[in-house]
Amino acid sequence: MTWHIFIPDSLLEESKDQKIRTYKIGQIARAASIFGVEHIWIYRAGGKDGKFIKLILEYAETPQYLRRHLFPLRDELRYAGVIPPLRTPHHKLKSKPKVGEIREGVIVKKGRMYADIGLDELAVVEDGKGLKGRHTFRIVSTKPLKVVLAQPEEYWGYKVHLTKKSLAKTLKKARLDVAIATSRKGEDVRRVKLPEFEGNIGFVFGSPRKGVLEILRDFNEDYEFDLILNTIPNQKTQTVRTEEAVLATLAVFNFIRRD
The missing domain is CATH 2.40.50 (OB fold (Dihydrolipoamide Acetyltransferase, E2P))
Known part of the structure; x- marks a missing residue:
């Protein structure tokens, strides 16, 4: 089973402070890493931050000792220090070399x-x-x-895809076996009989101001999701931030992983 998450390029539309913007993206990187997401897709939703989101996600995924080679000094990385360490298997600490490592x-x-x-x-x-x-x-x-x-034998981080395409076109490009939209108006995840999932599973998230279905309507698109789910039923806050929805949704579905 391979997990994909889809986030909009308008993820940061309510955040002006560069440090907060960097931290929000870092939270998505951390959630993706905790639950073994292998692909993060950034789709076009009317935002202007797609390249910045991709940069921070890729910086977070890169082992610390490689960053100086791959990421020259630039203003967009000024607050990279607020990104939480991922501590995934490929983020190795310095140690004595071992044959086979x-x-x-x-x-x-x-x-x-x-x-x-x-x-x-x-x-x-x-x-x-x-x-x-x-x-x-x-x-x-x-x-x-x-x-x-070599080919890694365990979870080895995620790849970031900035498609510059609308959501429906991005989903088609990803060639998913199962596509799941998250929505406050979706079915209560506790009351849905979930099938056994195999292959490429995609979880789709909206922006701070617009849900997944609204974003599709804005682009005059339709997409036949396999499931539209409310993964945070009975929420007590008026809104749920995208980075919070990613963490909550992946935590729910982690219970049914069989790979």
């Missing part, structure tokens, strides 16, 4: 390829001709330190 790394030299994998020395990349940027590596030797390309 998988780590994220970035190519830092050409010719004979080397990678920074967050240890005291650079690692020689075997069969690394033509590689650039960030990759996943497995340590195959410690003296000298050598790595090869």
